[in-house]
Amino acid sequence: MIKFENVRFGYHETDVINNVSFNIPKNKYTCIVGHNGSGKSTIAKLIMGLENCRSGKIFVDGIEVNDSNLDVIREKIGIVFQNPDNQFIATTVEDDIAFTLENACVPQHQMQKIIEEYATKVGMQQYLKHDPEKLSGGQKQRVALASVLVGSSEAIIFDEATSMLDPEGKQEINQLITELKHNRTIISITHDMEELLNADYVIVLEKGVVVMEGTPDVIFSDIEKLQQLRLRLPFVLQVILEAKLKNFNVNNTMRIEEVVEVLCRSV
Amino acid sequence: MSISINHVSYVYDSETELKWKALDDINVAITKFKMTAIIGKTGCGKTTLMQHLNALLKPTSGEVIIDDFVLTKTSKHHTLKPLRKKVGLVFQFSESQLFEETVFKDIAFGPKNYGATDEETAIKVHQAMQLVGLDESYIHRSCFQLSGGEKRRVAIAGILALDPEILILDEPTAGLDPQGSIEMMQLLLNLKNHHNKTIIVVTHDNDLVYTYFDDVILMDQGKVIAQNNVLDFFEDNQAVVLPQVIQFKQLLLKKGVHISKYARTIKEVLEEIKNDRIR
Numbered sequence: 001m002i003k004f005e006n007v008r009f010g011y012h013e014t015d016v017i018n019n020v021s022f023n024i025p026k027n028k029y030t031c032i033v034g035h036n037g038s039g040k041s042t043i044a045k046l047i048m049g050l051e052n053c054r055s056g057k058i059f060v061d062g063i064e065v066n067d068s069n070l071d072v073i074r075e076k077i078g079i080v081f082q083n084p085d086n087q088f089i090a091t092t093v094e095d096d097i098a099f100t101l102e103n104a105c106v107p108q109h110q111m112q113k114i115i116e117e118y119a120t121k122v123g124m125q126q127y128l129k130h131d132p133e134k135l136s137g138g139q140k141q142r143v144a145l146a147s148v149l150v151g152s153s154e155a156i157i158f159d160e161a162t163s164m165l166d167p168e169g170k171q172e173i174n175q176l177i178t179e180l181k182h183n184r185t186i187i188s189i190t191h192d193m194e195e196l197l198n199a200d201y202v203i204v205l206e207k208g209v210v211v212m213e214g215t216p217d218v219i220f221s222d223i224e225k226l227q228q229l230r231l232r233l234p235f236v237l238q239v240i241l242e243a244k245l246k247n248f249n250v251n252n253t254m255r256i257e258e259v260v261e262v263l264c265r266s267v
Numbered sequence: 268m269s270i271s272i273n274h275v276s277y278v279y280d281s282e283t284e285l286k287w288k289a290l291d292d293i294n295v296a297i298t299k300f301k302m303t304a305i306i307g308k309t310g311c312g313k314t315t316l317m318q319h320l321n322a323l324l325k326p327t328s329g330e331v332i333i334d335d336f337v338l339t340k341t342s343k344h345h346t347l348k349p350l351r352k353k354v355g356l357v358f359q360f361s362e363s364q365l366f367e368e369t370v371f372k373d374i375a376f377g378p379k380n381y382g383a384t385d386e387e388t389a390i391k392v393h394q395a396m397q398l399v400g401l402d403e404s405y406i407h408r409s410c411f412q413l414s415g416g417e418k419r420r421v422a423i424a425g426i427l428a429l430d431p432e433i434l435i436l437d438e439p440t441a442g443l444d445p446q447g448s449i450e451m452m453q454l455l456l457n458l459k460n461h462h463n464k465t466i467i468v469v470t471h472d473n474d475l476v477y478t479y480f481d482d483v484i485l486m487d488q489g490k491v492i493a494q495n496n497v498l499d500f501f502e503d504n505q506a507v508v509l510p511q512v513i514q515f516k517q518l519l520l521k522k523g524v525h526i527s528k529y530a531r532t533i534k535e536v537l538e539e540i541k542n543d544r545i546r
Contacts, residue, residue, distance in 0.1 A: 035444045037414035138309025166308045166471045167508030232445030235511040264522040
C-alpha cells in the first residue's frame with residue numbers, strides 16, 4: 001500500500017531519514033516503533049506530503065507522492081496526530097466530524113446519522129455540541145479519531161494517537177483499530193511495545209534507519225537486539241528474561257499464562 | 268502545613284447553555300514531600316483539579332488551602348503571586364510552550380519575571396538544568412532543535428528555576444518513549460528524595476504509578492472516588508486497569524502462589540517465588 005524506495009530526508013545538514021526502504025502491506029496492521037527522534041513521525045509527514053524527501057521515492061497505492069497529486073494522496077490516507085490540538089477545524093465536535101463528510105460530498109440529510117454513529121464508536125456521543133478546544137486531552141484524541149474514521153480513506157496513520165488516553169480508553173481504541181484492519185490499512189506509530197503483539201507487521205526505526213522489520217514473531221525472537229536498541233520489551237518477555245536470570249526453566253513464549261504455569265510448578 | 272481541597276466544585280461555561288460541572292464537591296488532602304498520582308478516565312476532571320492548585324482556575328465554590336494560602340472564588344488576582352511561586356505547574360505537552368531562542372533564555376524567563384538579577388538568574392538556570400539532567404552543552408542551543416524528551420526537560424527546568432516547593436505535572440510522560448518515561452520518573456524521584464519537593468502528577472500510566480509513586484487519587488466524573496497509598500490502592504481496586512505486575516501476581520495467585528503486596532517489580536515477585544522454593 002505504501003512503499004519507500006531509498007528515501008532520504010533532513011533538516012539543514014543532518015539526515016533525519018537516511019536511505020530508508022520498506023513496504024507497508026495493504027489491509028494489514030503495521031506498527032512503526034522507535035525512540036523519540038528516531039524519525040517515526042517524519043515518516044508520517046513524508047507519506048502525507050507535508051514534507052518532501054531529498055531523494056528517493058514514496059508510492060501510495062502505486063502513485064508516486066509529489067506536490068501535484070497531494071489531494072489524491074490525502075484522499076487515500078487519513079492521519080490522527082499525536083497532539084490533536086493541531087487538527088481541529090470546527091468549533092463543535094459535530095461540525096468537526098461533519099467537515100470530513102462535507103469534503104466527501106455526503107448529502108446533508110445523511111450526515112447527522114453518520115456523525116452520531118461515529119461519535120458513539122469513539123465514546124463521544126454526549127459531547128457533539130461541545131467545543132473540541134475545551135475537551136480533555138484524551139477526549140480530543142477520540143474526536144480527532146472520529147473525524148478521520150468517518151472519511152473513506154483506504155489507510156489511516158495513527159501518530160501516537162492513544163498516548164493521552166486512560167488505560168480503559170486505550171483498550172477500547174486499540175480494539176477499534178483491530179476491527180478496522182479488515183478493510184483498511186492501519187499504520188500505527190507507537191511507543192507501546194504491547195501493541196506490537198497485535199500487529200501484522202512491524203518496522204523498527206533508529207536514527208532514521210530501518211533496523212528491524214518483520215512479523216511480531218520475527219521481531220521478538222531477537223531479544224538481544226531489542227535490548228541493544230533500548231526498547232522496552234513486552235511484559236511477558238521481561239518476565240521471561242528476569243526468570244532466566246534467576247535460573248527458572250522457562251521457554252520463550254508470548255503467552256504469560258505459560259510462564260506462570262512453569263513458575264508455579266517450580267515452587 | 269498542608270495541601271487540602273475542601274468542597275471544591277468547578278463549572279465550565281457557567282453562563283451558557285453548555286455549562287457543565289467538571290469538579291463536583293471535591294474533598295481531598297495531599298501529603299507533602301510525597302509523589303502523588305491523580306488518575307482517572309479522560310474527562311474526569313484531573314487536569315481541572317490540578318489547575319486549581321496554582322490558581323490557574325479558581326473554584327466556583329469551596330476552597331483550596333496550600334499552607335497558609337486560601338484560594339476561593341473571590342481571591343483577587345494580585346494576591347496570587349506567592350501561590351504561583353510556591354506551586355509550579357507543568358502542562359500537557361509542555362514542550363510546545365517553549366518560545367525563546369535558546370535553552371538558557373527559556374529557562375531564565377521565569378526568574379527574570381519574578382525580578383531576579385542577571386547574576387541570580389544565571390545561577391538559577393544552571394541549578395535547574397542540573398536538576399533535569401541537561402548538561403552545559405545545551406545552554407546556548409536552540410530549543411527547536413532538541414528532541415521531544417529534551418524539550419520537555421527544558422520546560423520543566425523553566426518551572427524549577429522558580430524554585431517551587433510543589434511541582435505539578437500533567438501527563439509528563441505522554442509521547443515519551445519507554446526509556447524517556449523511566450528517566451522522567453527518576454528525575455521526579457530525585458526531586459522528591461533529595462530536594463524536598465512535593466510531586467503531584469496527572470497520568471494514565473498505572474504501571475509507572477505502581478512502581479514509582481507513594482499515593483494515588485482516583486477520580487471519576489468530577490469526583491474523587493478513591494484515595495490510598497499505592498500498594499493498597501492497586502491491591503484491592505477493581506475500578507481501574509491494573510498494573511501489569513499486579514495482573515501477573517493475580518495469575519500466580521490463581522495457581523496457588525501468593526505474592527506479598529510489597530513486591531512491585533517483576534524482580535521482586537520472582538525473588539519471592541524463589542525464596543518460597545528454598546523454604
